[in-house]
Amino acid sequence: MTAEDDVTPKACCAARREGGGEPQPVRLAPTARRASGKGMATLPGGTFRMGNEDDRANPGDGEGPVREVTVGPFRIDEHAVTNAQFATFVKDTGFVTAAEQFGWSYVFAGFLDPRLARATPAPAGTPWWRGVEGANWRAPEGPGSGIGDRSRHPVIHVSWDDASAYAAWAGKRLPTEAEWEYAARGGLDQARYPWGDELTPRGHWRCNIWQGEFPVVNTGEDGHTGTAPVDAYRPNAYGLHNTVGNVWEWVADRFTTDHPAAPLIDPRGPAEGDTRVMRGGSYMCHDSYCNRYRVAARTANTPDSSSGNCGFRCAADM
Numbered sequence: 001m002t003a004e005d006d007v008t009p010k011a012c013c014a015a016r017r018e019g020g021g022e023p024q025p026v027r028l029a030p031t032a033r034r035a036s037g038k039g040m041a042t043l044p045g046g047t048f049r050m051g052n053e054d055d056r057a058n059p060g061d062g063e064g065p066v067r068e069v070t071v072g073p074f075r076i077d078e079h080a081v082t083n084a085q086f087a088t089f090v091k092d093t094g095f096v097t098a099a100e101q102f103g104w105s106y107v108f109a110g111f112l113d114p115r116l117a118r119a120t121p122a123p124a125g126t127p128w129w130r131g132v133e134g135a136n137w138r139a140p141e142g143p144g145s146g147i148g149d150r151s152r153h154p155v156i157h158v159s160w161d162d163a164s165a166y167a168a169w170a171g172k173r174l175p176t177e178a179e180w181e182y183a184a185r186g187g188l189d190q191a192r193y194p195w196g197d198e199l200t201p202r203g204h205w206r207c208n209i210w211q212g213e214f215p216v217v218n219t220g221e222d223g224h225t226g227t228a229p230v231d232a233y234r235p236n237a238y239g240l241h242n243t244v245g246n247v248w249e250w251v252a253d254r255f256t257t258d259h260p261a262a263p264l265i266d267p268r269g270p271a272e273g274d275t276r277v278m279r280g281g282s283y284m285c286h287d288s289y290c291n292r293y294r295v296a297a298r299t300a301n302t303p304d305s306s307s308g309n310c311g312f313r314c315a316a317d318m
Helices: 083-093 098-102 114-119 160-169 177-185
Strands: 040-043 046-050 067-071 074-077 104-108 129-133 248-254 276-279 298-301 310-312 315-317
Touching (some): 040 177, 067 177, 074 177, 114 129, 160 248, 160 310, 177 276
Parallel strands (some): 248 310
Antiparallel strands (some): 040 074, 046 067, 074 315, 104 129
16 A cells, blocks of 8 residues: 555544554564663552643543543553654564654654645645655654654654554553543643643743644644654653653554543443554644644554654553
Protein backbone atom coordinates (compact mmCIF):
# COMPACT_ATOMS: atom_id res chain seq x y z
CA MET A 1 0.00 0.00 0.00
CA THR A 2 1.18 3.52 -0.75
CA ALA A 3 0.28 6.76 0.95
CA GLU A 4 -1.75 7.82 -2.09
CA ASP A 5 -3.98 4.74 -1.76
CA ASP A 6 -4.90 5.40 1.85
CA VAL A 7 -8.21 6.55 3.25
CA THR A 8 -8.64 10.04 4.68
CA PRO A 9 -7.40 10.47 8.26
CA LYS A 10 -10.23 11.11 10.66
CA ALA A 11 -8.85 14.19 12.46
CA CYS A 12 -6.07 16.71 12.64
CA CYS A 13 -4.51 14.82 15.50
CA ALA A 14 -5.02 11.17 14.59
CA ALA A 15 -3.86 10.42 11.08
CA ARG A 16 -5.25 6.97 10.34
CA ARG A 17 -3.88 4.20 8.18
CA GLU A 18 -6.69 2.07 6.79
CA GLY A 19 -6.87 -0.81 4.33
CA GLY A 20 -4.14 -2.36 2.25
CA GLY A 21 -3.21 -5.28 4.50
CA GLU A 22 -1.13 -5.67 7.62
CA PRO A 23 2.63 -5.44 8.03
CA GLN A 24 4.27 -8.70 9.02
CA PRO A 25 5.23 -8.83 12.70
CA VAL A 26 8.93 -8.90 13.46
CA ARG A 27 9.96 -11.31 16.19
CA LEU A 28 11.66 -9.90 19.23
CA ALA A 29 14.64 -11.31 21.06
CA PRO A 30 13.52 -14.40 23.03
CA THR A 31 14.03 -12.73 26.40
CA ALA A 32 12.75 -9.41 27.69
CA ARG A 33 14.40 -7.09 30.16
CA ARG A 34 13.32 -6.97 33.77
CA ALA A 35 11.35 -3.79 34.39
CA SER A 36 13.42 -1.17 36.12
CA GLY A 37 11.85 1.34 38.44
CA LYS A 38 14.29 3.99 37.29
CA GLY A 39 12.47 6.88 35.65
CA MET A 40 9.09 5.61 36.82
CA ALA A 41 6.66 7.14 39.30
CA THR A 42 5.20 4.77 41.88
CA LEU A 43 1.53 5.54 42.44
CA PRO A 44 -0.54 4.10 45.29
CA GLY A 45 -3.74 3.95 43.28
CA GLY A 46 -7.08 5.14 44.54
CA THR A 47 -10.47 6.39 43.49
CA PHE A 48 -10.95 9.41 41.23
CA ARG A 49 -13.55 10.98 38.98
CA MET A 50 -12.70 10.07 35.39
CA GLY A 51 -13.98 11.83 32.27
CA ASN A 52 -15.51 15.20 31.52
CA GLU A 53 -18.94 16.63 30.72
CA ASP A 54 -18.30 20.38 30.50
CA ASP A 55 -18.51 22.60 27.42
CA ARG A 56 -14.93 21.70 26.39
CA ALA A 57 -15.79 18.04 25.80
CA ASN A 58 -15.68 16.95 22.17
CA PRO A 59 -18.95 15.41 20.94
CA GLY A 60 -18.43 11.85 19.84
CA ASP A 61 -15.16 11.35 21.74
CA GLY A 62 -16.82 9.64 24.69
CA GLU A 63 -15.26 11.79 27.39
CA GLY A 64 -18.33 11.42 29.62
CA PRO A 65 -20.10 10.60 31.72
CA VAL A 66 -17.95 11.56 34.68
CA ARG A 67 -17.64 8.31 36.58
CA GLU A 68 -16.04 7.00 39.73
CA VAL A 69 -13.07 4.79 38.94
CA THR A 70 -10.68 2.98 41.25
CA VAL A 71 -7.23 1.85 40.13
CA GLY A 72 -4.79 -0.28 42.07
CA PRO A 73 -1.13 0.58 42.75
CA PHE A 74 1.09 0.74 39.65
CA ARG A 75 4.19 2.37 38.23
CA ILE A 76 4.27 4.62 35.19
CA ASP A 77 7.04 6.30 33.21
CA GLU A 78 7.72 9.87 34.25
CA HIS A 79 7.91 10.82 30.59
CA ALA A 80 7.28 9.45 27.11
CA VAL A 81 9.74 6.95 25.64
CA THR A 82 12.59 8.83 23.96
CA ASN A 83 14.32 8.32 20.64
CA ALA A 84 17.42 7.16 22.53
CA GLN A 85 15.45 4.55 24.48
CA PHE A 86 13.70 3.29 21.37
CA ALA A 87 17.02 3.08 19.52
CA THR A 88 18.37 0.82 22.26
CA PHE A 89 15.33 -1.44 21.85
CA VAL A 90 15.78 -1.63 18.08
CA LYS A 91 19.51 -2.34 18.41
CA ASP A 92 18.83 -5.13 20.91
CA THR A 93 15.99 -6.78 19.00
CA GLY A 94 16.21 -5.82 15.33
CA PHE A 95 12.61 -4.66 15.54
CA VAL A 96 11.13 -3.01 12.44
CA THR A 97 8.25 -0.60 12.97
CA ALA A 98 4.99 -0.58 11.03
CA ALA A 99 5.95 2.68 9.28
CA GLU A 100 9.19 1.09 8.06
CA GLN A 101 7.35 -1.98 6.82
CA PHE A 102 4.65 0.01 5.06
CA GLY A 103 7.31 2.38 3.70
CA TRP A 104 5.61 5.64 4.73
CA SER A 105 4.00 7.56 7.56
CA TYR A 106 2.10 10.81 8.10
CA VAL A 107 4.07 14.05 8.46
CA PHE A 108 2.80 17.56 9.11
CA ALA A 109 3.03 19.42 5.78
CA GLY A 110 4.55 22.50 7.43
CA PHE A 111 7.70 20.53 8.23
CA LEU A 112 8.33 19.58 4.61
CA ASP A 113 10.13 21.34 1.82
CA PRO A 114 7.36 23.23 -0.01
CA ARG A 115 8.12 21.39 -3.24
CA LEU A 116 7.71 18.01 -1.53
CA ALA A 117 4.56 19.17 0.23
CA ARG A 118 3.04 20.27 -3.09
CA ALA A 119 4.04 17.02 -4.79
CA THR A 120 2.61 14.78 -2.06
CA PRO A 121 -1.18 14.35 -2.13
CA ALA A 122 -3.05 15.56 0.94
CA PRO A 123 -5.91 13.48 2.34
CA ALA A 124 -9.27 15.13 1.75
CA GLY A 125 -10.38 17.31 4.65
CA THR A 126 -7.01 17.39 6.42
CA PRO A 127 -4.61 19.28 4.13
CA TRP A 128 -1.99 19.59 6.89
CA TRP A 129 -1.11 15.87 6.67
CA ARG A 130 1.08 14.23 4.03
CA GLY A 131 1.75 10.52 3.65
CA VAL A 132 5.52 10.75 3.14
CA GLU A 133 7.45 7.85 1.66
CA GLY A 134 10.39 6.99 3.88
CA ALA A 135 9.10 8.78 6.98
CA ASN A 136 9.63 6.74 10.16
CA TRP A 137 11.01 7.09 13.68
CA ARG A 138 14.58 7.45 12.37
CA ALA A 139 13.59 9.97 9.68
CA PRO A 140 10.69 11.93 11.21
CA GLU A 141 10.24 14.26 8.25
CA GLY A 142 11.19 11.69 5.63
CA PRO A 143 14.46 11.05 3.72
CA GLY A 144 17.20 13.46 4.69
CA SER A 145 15.86 14.12 8.19
CA GLY A 146 17.15 12.51 11.36
CA ILE A 147 17.05 12.40 15.15
CA GLY A 148 20.67 13.24 15.94
CA ASP A 149 19.71 16.29 17.96
CA ARG A 150 16.48 14.79 19.29
CA SER A 151 17.70 11.95 21.50
CA ARG A 152 15.64 13.31 24.43
CA HIS A 153 12.57 13.97 22.31
CA PRO A 154 9.73 11.44 22.29
CA VAL A 155 9.96 8.73 19.67
CA ILE A 156 7.27 9.28 17.02
CA HIS A 157 5.90 7.42 14.00
CA VAL A 158 5.22 4.44 16.28
CA SER A 159 2.06 2.38 16.05
CA TRP A 160 0.20 0.78 18.95
CA ASP A 161 1.76 -2.51 17.90
CA ASP A 162 5.24 -0.95 18.00
CA ALA A 163 4.60 0.57 21.42
CA SER A 164 3.34 -2.74 22.80
CA ALA A 165 6.42 -4.53 21.49
CA TYR A 166 8.74 -2.02 23.17
CA ALA A 167 6.84 -2.30 26.45
CA ALA A 168 7.09 -6.10 26.42
CA TRP A 169 10.84 -5.92 25.74
CA ALA A 170 11.28 -3.46 28.62
CA GLY A 171 9.41 -5.78 31.00
CA LYS A 172 6.55 -3.30 31.16
CA ARG A 173 3.17 -2.76 29.48
CA LEU A 174 1.07 0.08 28.17
CA PRO A 175 -1.00 1.81 30.85
CA THR A 176 -4.74 1.30 30.87
CA GLU A 177 -6.74 4.37 29.96
CA ALA A 178 -7.90 4.70 33.59
CA GLU A 179 -4.33 4.45 34.89
CA TRP A 180 -3.19 7.04 32.37
CA GLU A 181 -5.85 9.56 33.37
CA TYR A 182 -5.36 8.93 37.10
CA ALA A 183 -1.63 9.59 36.69
CA ALA A 184 -2.07 12.57 34.34
CA ARG A 185 -4.41 14.32 36.77
CA GLY A 186 -1.73 14.37 39.45
CA GLY A 187 -4.29 14.11 42.23
CA LEU A 188 -6.40 17.08 41.07
CA ASP A 189 -10.14 16.40 41.01
CA GLN A 190 -11.74 17.27 37.66
CA ALA A 191 -9.09 19.87 36.79
CA ARG A 192 -8.82 20.66 33.08
CA TYR A 193 -5.03 20.31 32.91
CA PRO A 194 -2.43 18.39 34.97
CA TRP A 195 -1.67 21.62 36.89
CA GLY A 196 -5.16 23.12 37.22
CA ASP A 197 -7.79 24.92 35.15
CA GLU A 198 -5.76 27.82 33.75
CA LEU A 199 -3.83 27.08 30.54
CA THR A 200 -1.00 29.54 31.21
CA PRO A 201 -0.78 30.23 34.94
CA ARG A 202 0.99 33.55 35.57
CA GLY A 203 1.55 33.77 31.83
CA HIS A 204 3.78 30.69 31.69
CA TRP A 205 3.30 27.87 29.19
CA ARG A 206 3.10 24.46 30.83
CA CYS A 207 2.70 22.29 27.72
CA ASN A 208 3.65 22.10 24.05
CA ILE A 209 0.66 22.90 21.84
CA TRP A 210 -0.02 25.10 18.80
CA GLN A 211 -0.07 28.89 19.16
CA GLY A 212 -1.16 31.14 16.34
CA GLU A 213 -3.48 30.21 13.50
CA PHE A 214 -3.82 26.49 12.84
CA PRO A 215 -2.52 25.11 10.53
CA VAL A 216 -0.70 27.98 8.82
CA VAL A 217 1.08 29.93 11.59
CA ASN A 218 2.63 28.50 14.74
CA THR A 219 4.33 31.25 16.71
CA GLY A 220 6.05 28.80 19.03
CA GLU A 221 5.34 30.90 22.11
CA ASP A 222 5.72 27.81 24.29
CA GLY A 223 9.28 27.37 22.99
CA HIS A 224 8.62 24.66 20.40
CA THR A 225 6.95 24.26 17.01
CA GLY A 226 7.47 20.49 16.77
CA THR A 227 8.20 17.98 19.49
CA ALA A 228 9.86 19.14 22.69
CA PRO A 229 12.21 17.19 24.96
CA VAL A 230 10.22 14.76 27.10
CA ASP A 231 10.97 16.73 30.28
CA ALA A 232 10.67 20.21 28.79
CA TYR A 233 8.01 21.41 31.21
CA ARG A 234 7.39 21.14 34.92
CA PRO A 235 5.96 17.77 36.00
CA ASN A 236 2.59 17.36 37.66
CA ALA A 237 2.23 16.54 41.34
CA TYR A 238 2.90 12.84 40.65
CA GLY A 239 6.16 13.62 38.85
CA LEU A 240 4.91 13.03 35.29
CA HIS A 241 6.07 15.30 32.45
CA ASN A 242 4.08 16.32 29.37
CA THR A 243 0.94 14.29 29.90
CA VAL A 244 -0.84 16.85 27.72
CA GLY A 245 0.59 18.32 24.54
CA ASN A 246 3.83 17.30 22.81
CA VAL A 247 2.74 13.86 21.51
CA TRP A 248 -0.33 11.68 21.71
CA GLU A 249 0.26 8.61 23.86
CA TRP A 250 -1.07 5.13 23.11
CA VAL A 251 -2.75 3.30 25.97
CA ALA A 252 -3.77 -0.34 26.26
CA ASP A 253 -7.56 -0.07 25.86
CA ARG A 254 -9.67 -0.57 22.80
CA PHE A 255 -11.81 2.47 22.06
CA THR A 256 -15.43 2.78 23.10
CA THR A 257 -17.78 5.65 23.88
CA ASP A 258 -20.02 3.43 26.03
CA HIS A 259 -18.96 4.03 29.63
CA PRO A 260 -21.11 2.74 32.48
CA ALA A 261 -21.94 5.39 35.05
CA ALA A 262 -21.59 2.86 37.88
CA PRO A 263 -18.30 2.82 39.85
CA LEU A 264 -15.58 0.76 38.19
CA ILE A 265 -12.49 -0.99 39.54
CA ASP A 266 -9.43 -1.27 37.25
CA PRO A 267 -11.40 -1.06 33.97
CA ARG A 268 -9.58 -2.50 30.96
CA GLY A 269 -11.77 -1.36 28.07
CA PRO A 270 -13.83 -3.56 25.74
CA ALA A 271 -12.65 -7.03 24.74
CA GLU A 272 -13.21 -6.34 21.05
CA GLY A 273 -12.77 -3.38 18.72
CA ASP A 274 -10.76 -2.19 15.74
CA THR A 275 -9.19 0.91 17.28
CA ARG A 276 -7.09 1.76 20.33
CA VAL A 277 -7.21 4.80 22.58
CA MET A 278 -4.73 7.68 22.45
CA ARG A 279 -4.51 10.28 25.18
CA GLY A 280 -3.01 13.70 25.88
CA GLY A 281 -3.08 15.65 22.62
CA SER A 282 0.01 16.90 20.80
CA TYR A 283 1.98 19.90 19.56
CA MET A 284 -0.59 20.18 16.75
CA CYS A 285 -3.56 20.78 19.05
CA HIS A 286 -5.15 24.24 18.92
CA ASP A 287 -8.37 25.42 20.51
CA SER A 288 -9.78 26.50 17.14
CA TYR A 289 -9.80 22.93 15.85
CA CYS A 290 -8.67 20.35 18.40
CA ASN A 291 -8.72 21.20 22.09
CA ARG A 292 -7.73 17.69 23.12
CA TYR A 293 -4.79 18.88 25.22
CA ARG A 294 -6.84 18.21 28.38
CA VAL A 295 -6.51 15.32 30.81
CA ALA A 296 -10.02 14.02 30.03
CA ALA A 297 -9.67 14.29 26.24
CA ARG A 298 -9.26 11.19 24.10
CA THR A 299 -9.27 9.92 20.54
CA ALA A 300 -8.81 6.64 18.71
CA ASN A 301 -6.71 5.16 15.93
CA THR A 302 -6.06 1.83 14.28
CA PRO A 303 -3.22 -0.12 15.93
CA ASP A 304 -1.03 -0.04 12.80
CA SER A 305 -1.33 3.75 12.30
CA SER A 306 1.58 6.11 12.82
CA SER A 307 2.28 9.81 12.49
CA GLY A 308 4.73 12.50 13.47
CA ASN A 309 2.81 13.44 16.62
CA CYS A 310 2.18 10.10 18.31
CA GLY A 311 4.33 8.33 20.92
CA PHE A 312 3.78 6.49 24.21
CA ARG A 313 4.91 5.88 27.78
CA CYS A 314 4.91 2.59 29.68
CA ALA A 315 3.49 1.30 32.94
CA ALA A 316 4.27 -1.67 35.16
CA ASP A 317 2.60 -3.59 37.94
CA MET A 318 3.82 -3.23 41.48
